[in-house]
Amino acid sequence: VMFPSRKSHMFRIPALHGLTFKFKSCLSWLFAHVCVAMCFGLKSRRLLHSWKNLIFLLCFSWIRQGLFLVLRDFQGMIQVIIPQDEAHSHVKNLLSNAPVESVVRVTGIVSPRPPGQENPKMPTGDIEVKAETAEILNSCKKLPFEIKDFIKKTEALRMQYRYLDLRSFQLQYNLRLRSRIVMKMREYLCNLHGFVDVETPTLFKRTPGGAKEFLVPSREAGKFYSLPQSPQQFKQLLMVGGLDRYFQVARCYRDEGSRPDRQPEFTQIDIEMSFVDKTGIQKLVEGLLQYSWPKERGSISTPFPSMTYEEALADYGTDKPDTRFGMKIVDIGDFLRRSDIQFVQNALSYPHGTVKAICIPQGVEIVEIICRPDGSLKSLLTRFLGEEQQSQLVQALNMQADDVVLLAAGEEKQCSALGSLRLESADLLEAAGLVLRDPAAFHFLWVVDFPLFLSKEENPTELESAHHPFTAPHPTDTSLLYSDPTKVRSQHYDLVLNGNEVGGGSIRIHNAEQQRFVLEKVLKEDSEVLSHLLEALELGAPPHGGIALGLDRLVSLIVDAPSIRDVIAFPKSFRGRDLMGNAPDYITPEELKPYHIQVSWPLEEKEANKN
């Protein structure tokens, strides 16, 4: 799909699926092959012998005085010369009058363009097709928008006519590249590393705390299936079942209402292995991404750097740091400890109180508090700081002329505020024209040593899993599990790309007693709903671990798309609607009967409450 630059006397017709040929030396041969190959791709020529003609989607946008037209097929465009002689008047009429985006079959002679008329911007710009015959296979009615202008239309209109949007170069490229990447991943896992592609059910039952799981009513009154958020339980059970290396390109479901850039159904590369540790999974994934990385996006080097959760929070104020640029968070509590600034002293008196800062290089472009060219600070703070303190601060933050420092004082949580400011500042700097993040750079990062449990927001004395209850504790923290679970680090790892979480996984608990302890004693959950998993761990479960990569997000980052909707053929809108087919839709009470459910209309409820 990517068209390489032309070489002298070498032509590459995009539709030929990579066939390169010398032009002058094989003109007659070329004609015969182009005719078939342009329809179906060279390799299947033998397969599909019944269509012997050029077939293209027709694009009239460049028609010039009934002399030329440009045809577009699935892989490129080519210029067709409309014959002007009397003998071909039928062809002329037909091609001159066919509406834009109609589907036509054209046969003709491929020849070099007359000298001086070559178009170096077009991959097929050195040749043209002199039409001999033409046929309209399907005429196109009035388009709701022009294909080449699609990007200017409202997203709702594009979604309604998604099949037109799909004809755009960008979406064709995105979907075809996605397919290629996934195929390479399969080759790496299946053919090179002995993984077994196993399909797991999507009609299952609610997991504890699965409030975001879609329900599917069954024909048994009151009983519902649930569409799982991931094949987590099944992939662990496959390990117990001796399928030592599992992977699946798994459809997952999450009902999150209208969170931006989330889809109710999404895809993950789901991997699980027996007898593996964190390093094993990380090396596998690094090799997987390196192998499947599209050449046209450069190459990625392995191993990926790694950072603990604690470091990530301290240095970047987030557990998914964008490491393409600096502006790390710096603890300046010590420098300010002797200052007279009231709010700083307040902050430092808290149990985990501290003062932290980020230095925005060239921040003068976006804010007004600056480091002057002479090294002095333009800030209210200078009033409270001695000269020595000021110069220490400049040194600690490596401040340069026109840099700006933002500082925040308070409890540890302030880091995430500074983390957000850091990203916000980067956006503002780039909007102001500074180059901070190389758009061609791909910075992968492992984040490790997450806490195993977090305090519940609604009730801080209770604990919940930071990720999920099957995550194994860090080997050196296992004993803490029974004494001080809040201090236990987990064997969870996240994969971050340019500040986006693109994967996450863990080594799992394979010991039934430990799993039961976590569920019952730490999380205070009813372990009965997971009895099948607990029982499985008792019956010869090997040590195991795995990971899931978010395919939609990963591909959208690779193609630099603004949204995951740009790498999904038929995405839902923000509100979970299919604007093309109008889903979800109303269902008659009659159709609901077999499922023993009825709709509780909010209005009716209100009226019922009134009475």
Added chain:
Amino acid sequence: VMFPSRKSHMFRIPALHGLTFKFKSCLSWLFAHVCVAMCFGLKSRRLLHSWKNLIFLLCFSWIRQGLFLVLRDFQGMIQVIIPQDEAHSHVKNLLSNAPVESVVRVTGIVSPRPPGQENPKMPTGDIEVKAETAEILNSCKKLPFEIKDFIKKTEALRMQYRYLDLRSFQLQYNLRLRSRIVMKMREYLCNLHGFVDVETPTLFKRTPGGAKEFLVPSREAGKFYSLPQSPQQFKQLLMVGGLDRYFQVARCYRDEGSRPDRQPEFTQIDIEMSFVDKTGIQKLVEGLLQYSWPKERGSISTPFPSMTYEEALADYGTDKPDTRFGMKIVDIGDFLRRSDIQFVQNALSYPHGTVKAICIPQGVEIVEIICRPDGSLKSLLTRFLGEEQQSQLVQALNMQADDVVLLAAGEEKQCSALGSLRLESADLLEAAGLVLRDPAAFHFLWVVDFPLFLSKEENPTELESAHHPFTAPHPTDTSLLYSDPTKVRSQHYDLVLNGNEVGGGSIRIHNAEQQRFVLEKVLKEDSEVLSHLLEALELGAPPHGGIALGLDRLVSLIVDAPSIRDVIAFPKSFRGRDLMGNAPDYITPEELKPYHIQVSWPLEEKEANKN
């Protein structure tokens, strides 16, 4: 996974992923590699360097007086010698006392078995591992059934402990082979023929007549998604969108209650192409199956034979004939026209009345009405037939001694009765010990020229689509569409394997007017719900067609499994239940609230009706 027979001095350790080596010449090399390779497969040796030891699932079933034990891993078994010397007493204790199916790590020296102790029935029967160290990684509690005996247990028990069932040789083989077949299919389609793997949504809306589609309540009151029975609409829209060659291993859903050997979710190899005709799709599929066919199941030859729907019904009484054996249906109406048999005369007087018969070779084994060794017939019919008629009948049916003829008189529909009798007879003959169908034979067959429409059973004056409303009419019958639609043949084609439908597809209607005519005028359906598809056909839709192969059924036939449940990792029971995880399950009214639904309990309904 299949272990080839041993050759002299050549060993093939199953766990080595196909590594064959000379034994005596490389003993030390062998040791180092076996240790790692047996854990993880040879190719990932570099990847996973952290586990240097032999790891197996432990199987004690062959333990002999604490001297030997047999270890099983994911690819085979090997005999381990338990050390008897004092220095290794810990290892001896541990290995002698570990429960069956525990997971252990063993390191040891691989050596040839002492002369005379080789086990030619075991692929690793010429070697053994002398254990040096051992560790129990996870102990196994009391098993609900022995793995090797699983086949004798009730299916319900096996389903409840599916993860144990999965450890059996047969299921490991089935799932691993399935993965390999699908991978080969992907290579053929993606790498060799330029297909694009596109994921289509599973949260869509009900299609007209989609009574078997599961519903998924949305957060908008009264609105439901539907889980589609196939990506039919989406794949056609992809063609309109210029993705000229689409395929997907698609999860599909069908709520059929408790039909035997159906699953509520199943998988199809879903294919669609632009600019293709019937022959193009057929050649593609023949090449696809030939390329992905597992070597150990022989080879299949192409092209597959083809038969019209009419021929199939006339000769086999079914549209999915099992062509592995003869016993074709023969029309004997003409021979009996002059007979005095009342019911025959009655039948022949009907508009489409006829008399047909099948001849069961060696039918004497299963029924008592026979052709005697002297050629005379033992049948009540002989009383009504002249000698000439009898001998004509014997000749027409090619009757041999001990053959049995079954005949049926009536309207054309009798054929399907004879078709069922034909299969029933084949089963009975085989139960009686006759070989009729080679279990290693794979007879593929295309059935073509189906009728486009059928009369509705509940109201024969109305028509319904024989397959679906997007199927194109046969080119030679197009004009009949507007005059006598009942006579129109379609461009639908079914792929049949050994009497099972394993695929079906068609060339689709790409003309909006024709599609609208079929929907509105012939089928009398509201075309509004399909307005997006009709509109798409108006906006430059190329001619296109496709097919879907039923992957579960296909793989089950390849591995000769009695049920598709044997090629699915976690199948549902007959009643659509997951007996391991207990799905579907009850949901609290609280959890139903966001979806604006409530359960209509059948009992409550009854009480309501009483009042």
